[in-house]
Amino acid sequence: xxxxxxxxxxxxxxxxxxxxxxxxxxxxxxxxxxxxxxxxxxxxxxxxxxxxxxxxxxxxxxxxxxxxxxxxxxxxxxxxxxxxxxxxxxxxxxxxxxxxxxxxxxxxxxxxxxxxxxxxxxxxxxxxxxxxxxxxxxxxxxxxxxxxxxxxxxxxxxxxxxxxxxxxxxxxxxxxxxxxxxxxxxxxxxxxxxxxxxxxxxxxxxxxxxxxxxxxxxxxxxxxxxxxxxxxxxxxxxxxxxxxxxxxxxxxxxxxxxxxxxxxxxxxxxxxxxxxxxxxxxxxxxxxxxxxxxxxxxxxxxxxxxxxxxxxxxxxxxxxxxxxxxxxxxxxxxxxxxxxxxxxxxxxxxxxxxxxxxxxxxxxxxxxxxxxxxxxxxxxxxxxxxxxxxxxxxxxxxxxxxxxxxxxxxxxxxxxxxxxxxxxxxxx
Numbered sequence: 001x002x003x004x005x006x007x008x009x010x011x012x013x014x015x016x017x018x019x020x021x022x023x024x025x026x027x028x029x030x031x032x033x034x035x036x037x038x039x040x041x042x043x044x045x046x047x048x049x050x051x052x053x054x055x056x057x058x059x060x061x062x063x064x065x066x067x068x069x070x071x072x073x074x075x076x077x078x079x080x081x082x083x084x085x086x087x088x089x090x091x092x093x094x095x096x097x098x099x100x101x102x103x104x105x106x107x108x109x110x111x112x113x114x115x116x117x118x119x120x121x122x123x124x125x126x127x128x129x130x131x132x133x134x135x136x137x138x139x140x141x142x143x144x145x146x147x148x149x150x151x152x153x154x155x156x157x158x159x160x161x162x163x164x165x166x167x168x169x170x171x172x173x174x175x176x177x178x179x180x181x182x183x184x185x186x187x188x189x190x191x192x193x194x195x196x197x198x199x200x201x202x203x204x205x206x207x208x209x210x211x212x213x214x215x216x217x218x219x220x221x222x223x224x225x226x227x228x229x230x231x232x233x234x235x236x237x238x239x240x241x242x243x244x245x246x247x248x249x250x251x252x253x254x255x256x257x258x259x260x261x262x263x264x265x266x267x268x269x270x271x272x273x274x275x276x277x278x279x280x281x282x283x284x285x286x287x288x289x290x291x292x293x294x295x296x297x298x299x300x301x302x303x304x305x306x307x308x309x310x311x312x313x314x315x316x317x318x319x320x321x322x323x324x325x326x327x328x329x330x331x332x333x334x335x336x337x338x339x340x341x342x343x344x345x346x347x348x349x350x351x352x353x354x355x356x357x358x359x360x361x362x363x364x365x366x367x368x369x370x371x372x373x374x375x376x377x378x379x380x381x382x383x384x385x386x387x388x389x390x391x392x393x394x395x396x397x398x399x400x401x402x403x404x405x406x407x408x409x410x411x412x413x414x415x416x417x418x419x420x421x422x423x424x425x426x427x428x
Contacts, residue, residue: 006056010048013056015040016063019047021055024279024332025302025324030241037062046238093336098201101292101336107202112166116350116365119162119169126158127173127188134187134216141223141254149213149260156212160195164205167196167344168366172351174304175416186304191216193300193345197337200344207293214268215297221250245281248273267291272298275332295334299325299341302333309415317413319347347372353414353421358402359383361419368397373410385419 005020020035029050035057038044047054099107133155137147163170174192194215198208222230225247229240236244251269255261271285271294278286280298290298306321316324322342329338346367348354354362354377361381368374374396379388394408401407 006058007053008056009053010044010051013038013044013047013054014063015044016061018057018060018062019054020057020060023051023053024275024328025306030236030238030244035060036235093339097336098340101334102201102203105204105207108204109202110164110199113164114166114169116166116168116172119166120172123159123162123169123173126162127170130155130159130188138220138223141220147217147220147254147258147261149258152213152216153209153260156191156216157209159192160205160208160212163192163195163199164208167199168350171196171345171349175307175349175351186308187216187219189304189308190218190297190301193303193341194297196344197296197300197341200340201296201337210262210264211268211293211296214265214293215272215300217255217265218251218269218272218297218301219247220254221247221252224250245273248282264291264293268294268297270294272301274298276334277331279332295337299333299337303341303345315415318345318349318352319413322347343369346375348375348410348413351416353380353416353418354410355412355414357409357411358406359385360388361385361414361421362394363421365393368395371397375410380421381419 008017015038017038018035019031019038022029022031030046031050036043037060038047095107133151137152141147159170170192174189191212194211195208198211203211225244229236229244232240248270252266255266255269268291271283271290274280274283274285274290274294275298276287276290276295278284303321303325306316306324307318309315322345325333325338326342329335346369348364348367350364350366352364354364356362356377356379360379360383362377362379365376365378368376376393376395378393379391382388396408396410399408
């Protein structure tokens with residue numbers, strides 16, 4: 001059956017239409033991330049408050065749509081997505097454009113110093129130590145204790161060093177998200193993505209450490225909010241959404257009571273929910289009013305949230321998440337930073353489980369910078385989903401067909417744990 005999605009301005013909405021997508025990230029609104037049916041005029045009014053246009057799924061709608069922007073068939077959409085993501089690997093901004101964003105910094109060009117197998121062994125210990133440190137810190141905050149900033153810095157420094165050597169190892173581990181303990185797993189993930197983006201830009205190590213600490217502390221204020229609010233499966237009411245937004249102020253209060261916090265870290269925490277077009281919170285800052293480090297953290301925070309499994313939403317695949325961020329460049333996020341982020345994490349980050357056109361299942365070992373859809377992979381399961389023994393790493397840039405002449409392409413990414421596979425246990 002053809003899948004038809006129409007893009008409508010919020011002024012054209014009617015009761016009975018099914019909203020499948022917004023013109024901004026779901027996380028920046030009180031709406032359900034899975035989509036929802038417009039039940040009354042209040043729903044329309046709330047949509048008009050937060051959005052200029054939305055996307056309506058005609059199959060799930062109970063009201064007719066007069067003006068249609070035909071979305072095409074599902075297969076056409078997949079082809080269009082792949083075509084678009086290919087173009088996203090082509091940078092439109094030069095090194096000089098980046099230097100203008102960081103006029104007082106000397107940007108570096110980092111080289112990968114270790115291979116993934118070598119870096120993973122040390123990165124796993126780094127992640128375990130960092131996870132314990134974050135868990136202890138959050139337990140202390142819940143009990144009324146202060147943030148030990150020096151301990152946080154000590155915990156993130158090995159992670160930053162690992163990303164500088166080879167970002168794929170920490171990216172691999174950041175993909176290992178379980179449904180429990182979301183708060184600290186998200187903090188770790190967002191911190192990794194922020195440092196990876198900073199490395200891609202060429203920020204000096206001290207700035208990468210600032211990004212790591214600041215992004216890690218962005219959501220500490222949520223520890224002061226109720227578990228029921230944070231894990232609510234239904235759409236938040238407007239009052240609940242306003243309460244959720246207070247986590248920024250609560251985070252800043254925690255930082256004000258802690259020694260050794262730099263102004264750059266405070267800026268990251270204060271402004272990571274501000275948006276390039278001025279539609280963020282808490283102050284509605286726009287463009288260059290938003291500290292540059294906070295603009296970086298905003299992208300990392302959003303990407304990690306989009307690719308995480310949560311009580312009220314399914315995790316998006318890395319490809320879909322990148323596509324949505326790309327669509328919001330120049331609107332929610334600074335275009336130059338979005339392009340650098342795509343260069344940094346790619347479409348299939350290391351550690352991503354993927355299904356091939358042959359029916360086999362593999363794990364991405366590393367991206368190919370020139371062709372994002374043809375990474376290096378390690379096959380794990382055969383076409384019958386049975387384990388493969390003695391599998392070798394395959395570069396899809398060089399290997400395009402199997403022994404029988406069948407094309408080898410990635411058809412979809414899979415969530416960690418699919419078919420009982422845990423990539424964290426794979427060390428070649």
